[in-house]
Amino acid sequence: MYFKRIADLRIDNDMTQQQIADILGCNRQVYARYERGLREIPISMLIKLAKHYNVSIDYILGITDIKEPRIKK
Template sequence: MHFQRLKDLREDSDLTQTKIAELLHTSQTVYSRYERGFQTIPVEHLLILADFYGVSVDYILGRTNVKETGRQIKK
């Protein structure tokens, strides 16, 4: 599964893959694989990203087009 929304959210926040990888305590290569759909995103990483961007997990997964405005972790 390709996660274009992960890339869009990251780019809209003017962040690099390296910065997001640091947030997730993983490598840039692994994070890049998440965005391209070559590696499954662990649930804990998905939850961290949803909280970080202030959107729902369903939004990231493409199950809804509605972004939930929630708690956003300081960047």
């Protein structure tokens, strides 16, 4: 699965692949493979990305076009 949205979010936030890889605790090559869809993104990484960008995991996965995470009260 190609995760164009994580590349778009990274670029929109003026960040490099290395900076995001550092946040995720992986190396840049692994993160680059996530962006290109050559490697599945573990749930733990999806959670970190969603929290970092303040978007929902559904948005990252392309399930919805609504960026904001839904918070249950």
